Amino acid sequence: MRKSTLKIAPLGLILSFAIASGQETDSLSVKNAVKAATKNDVGIKTVTNSKEENNRNVMLNAANNTSPRDVNIGLPSTVGGITILENDLPVVYFFWPELPNKTWRQSVGLERTGLLKMDQLANTMGDLGFAVNSYSQTGTKDFKLNAKFTTSTFGWLQGDVNVSGPISKNGWTYTAGAFLNYDPSTYKLGFARNVDETNIFRAGATKYFKDDKGKISFLYKYAESYGVNNYALFQYGENGKVTELENFKIxxxxxxxxxxMFKMKDILSGMDYWGKVSGDDNRNTSHNFDILGNYLLDNGWNFKFSTRAHFANARMANIVPLSIINADPSAGYTIASTGQAYSGLVGTQLALHTPKTPVTNIAGRFSLNKQIGDHNLTVGVLEQYYHVDKFTSNRSFFFQTVGAQPQRLIGPGTDADGFYGYNLGGEYHSGTENKISVYGTDEWKVTDDLNLSYGLHLRHHSIDGEFSLTPKTVGFSFTDPSQFNQINKNFFQISGSLNATYNISKNFGVIANFLYTEENRRLESYSQAFDPNTDKIKSPLGAFGVFWNTDYIQLISQATYLKKNNNLDRYNLVNPSNTTQSQNVTVYYDIQTIGWTTDFVLKPFKGFNLHYLLTFQNPVYEKFNFNAFGTDYDYDDNNVLGVAKVLMEIDPSYSIEKWRFWASFRYFSKQYANLTNALYFAPRWETFGGVSYTVNKNINLGATVINFLNQRGASGTINGAELITDASPYYGRLLTGTYIMPLTGQLSVNFNF
Incomplete structure (x- = not known):
């Protein structure tokens, strides 16, 4: 299992890193170069900030209902991509073990949501990628009620409400809300109704200062959430095509x-215990306290502040398929629940469990902003403190039947309950991280034709904690304090960007962009039994292109180069010579990608809007080599897993009177599904469509169809097949992998008073 949460694919939308301006517009900023994603169809509110782009379908996720969509930057998952911010601070300091969607969801409890561009994330956070930038609904001077109810053809129930208004005449106001999500997804579990259960409650008070000087808000948020991961079972064929089985619908x-259920040996105590992937064994709970606001100083500087104390108890439970074998009657498998002899297809599964792990994050951002002549200046300080108390990942393996709602098997090498390999490759780390940063940005209108935007972020990053170099062999548990090793690291990191736009004519111009970020290892990198390479991780990005803006078309086209070195990834590999053997391997590698993206919005007549995006790219691995099962592997110049070389997005919409009709078509060329590039998935389309109707100024109805072409193929990677070099023996074999949602209808009702 690779540690990933919000899956990031290629560099198709990198163009929003650019700021392309014309004489009559401050910036293209791609907010006018993509389809409008309004609250009527995808449930997000828009913002009008040149540092954000508001017209991208960030919330349209083809894999599930819980996370933002993939935003493409040419890197695979875990090495770049989406950060989720709330009130200018990350909703979680690090996604492992607390996933962002366990404490944050798109909600009417958010005043606005947008997509922060890559240069702004580099300048203000020092990180690489895009960011969903959201702001909590604070108290309002007038009564305000927002509510939304969502359901689907599979029984999804989501209720979302927020109310705000005045408390007194001296500027005090209130806000309160609740988000309740009960999602069975599109498949039936054998042990629970819901695949995702999430409850988020909000409350707060806001004080408005006199003379419109600003405001200060005191906000509280409580969240509890669990989620269950599923995988598809399919028959793999030639040309990357998969065939659905008669007895298993993708x-x-x-x-x-x-x-x-799963059985584990606690890596700290050595005690055996049972757990379940739904309910309390997988439920994350958190308390969030925010103090935020702004104050306009007498000298014209706007002082903005946002502080947070975040306390969580993180739990995670996952079951990951590794391989499928065919067992004859002499193999000795029996069904665990009945003792009945079993022969046929047997699936090998890896169970991972992180018991209750306290997590603390204290963060604050303080900035000053002012327009001085032709300069829009911002200077700020960012502090992030993080503590995780004795993170563990307990592990075990088991066998199961192959089919829908499979049964656990007792087989060769298992104990009486059907489990084996306890804590092989188990994880442990504990300690503190601290990041203190200073940053500055400037948007400078040099002349009527030339605009510069630039920023610099300086950060000190320290790590203080403990890990263990003791190999995590079968049955391992900590019995001796000397098995712990200390960590004490300090790093200095630089990030920043420089963007330039030049108008050759009123409507046509050129853009040039450069972005650079640095980072070093995090505390999480020490969770395995080795001292990780702490060399600096550098990510330079450069782009050059043109833009063209008229009343009917807004177009941008640019070429981009991106490289990231010293990436670290962990793989649970299966021996291609013996599929019952697995090994956890850590790999360091570089990624390089070049691409060309063209993006435009066409408005040929009133009410109609067409967004089109086309990307060509070639992301490849560099210095990718390791040893597993006594064999040396070298995958230099291999194509990056799960990243398409050609991307296309077509988003038409039409509005007439109270109706709005929209669709979104996304094309992905073939995607490699294993490290050797021998296995891949055929090209696919992801499709969305919908209609919304405004009943009156207070009520809006919306209907959305996901995957209306009803594609049933797989995507992502193929579990247990990372080292396969010859695809032909796999033709006709049953494999497992991730997939896009099947045809699903959703209905929503929005209330705004």
Missing amino acids: GRDSYVVNDG
């Missing part, structure tokens, strides 16, 4: 063991 059937 996206409609569950490949999670039918009781949802």
Whole structure:
């Protein structure tokens, strides 16, 4: 299992890193170069900030209902991509073990949501990628009620409400809200109704200062959430095509063991215990306290502040398929629940569990902003403190039948309950990280034709904690304090960007962009039994292109180069010579990608809007080599897993009177599904469509269809097949992998008073 959460694919939308301006517009900023994603169709509110782009379908996720969509930057998951910010601070300091969607969801409890561009994330956070930038609904001077109810053809129930208004005449106001999500997804588990259960409650008070000087808000948020991952079972064929089985419908059937149970050995105490992938063994809870606001100083500087104390108890439970073998009657498998002899297809599963792990994050951002002549200046300080108390990842393996709602098996090498390999490759780390940064940005209108935007971020990053170099062999648990090793690291990191736009004519111009970020290892990098390479991780990005803006078309086209060195990834590899053997391997590698993106919005007549995006790219691995099962592997110049070389997005919409009709078509060329590039998935389309109707100024109805072409193929990677070099023996074999949601209808009702 690779540590990833919000899956990031290629560099198709890198163009929003650019700021392209014309004489009559401050910036193109791509907010006018993509389809409008309004609250009527995808449930997000828009912003009008040149540092954000508001017209991208960030919330249209083809894999699930819980996370933002993929935003493409040419890197695979875990090495770049989406950061989720709330009130200018990350909703979680690091996604492992607390996933962002366990404490944050798109909600009417958010005043606005947009997509922060890559240069702004580099300048203000020092990080690489895009960011969903959201702001909590604070108290309002007038009564305001927002509510939304969502359901689907599979029984999804989501209720979302927020109310705000005045408390007194001296400027005090209130806000309160609740988000309740009960999502069975599109398949039936054998042990629970819901694949995702999330409850978020908000409350707060806001004080408005006199003479419109600003405001200060005191906000509280409580969240609890669990989620269950599913995988598809399919038959792999030539040309990357997959065939759905008669007895297993992709996206409609569950490949999670039918009781949802797992057995573990606690890596700290050595005690055996049972757990379940739904409910309390997988439930994350958190308390969030925010103080934020702004104050306009007498000298014209706007002082903005946002502080947070975040306390969580993180838990995670996952079951990941590794391989499928065919066992004859002499192999000795029996069904665990009945003792009945079993022969046929057997699935090898890896269970991972992180018990209750306290997590603390204290963060604050303080900035000053002022327009001085032709300069829009911002200077700020960012502080992030993080503590995780004794993170562990306990592990075990088991066998199960192959089919919908499979049964656990007892087999060769298992204990009486059907489990084996306890804590092989288990993880542990504990300690503190601290990041203190200073940064500055400037948007400078040099002349009527030339605009510069630039920024610099300086950061000190320290790590203080403990890990263990003791190999995590089968049955391992900590019995001796000397097994712990200390960590004490200090790093200095620089990030920043420089963007330039030049108008050759009133409507046509050129853009040039450069972005650079640095980082070093995090505390999480020490969770395995080795001292990780702490060399600096550098990510330079450069782009050059043109833009063209008229009343009917807004177009941008540019070429981009991106490189990231010293990436670290962990793989649970299966021996291609013996599929019952697995090994956890850590790999360091570089990634390089070049691409060309063209993006335009066409408005040929009133009410009609067409957004089109086309990207060509070639992301490849460099210095990618390791040893597994006594064999040396070298994958230099191999194509990056799960990243398409050609991307296309077509987003038409039409509005007439109270109606709005829209669609979104996304094309992905073939995507490699294993490290050797021998296995791949055929090209695919992801499709969305919908209609919304404004009943009156207070009520809006919306209907959305996901995957209306009803594609049933797989995507992502193929579990257990990372080292396969010859695809032909796999033709006709049953494999497992991730997939897009099947045909799903959703209905929503929005209330705004």
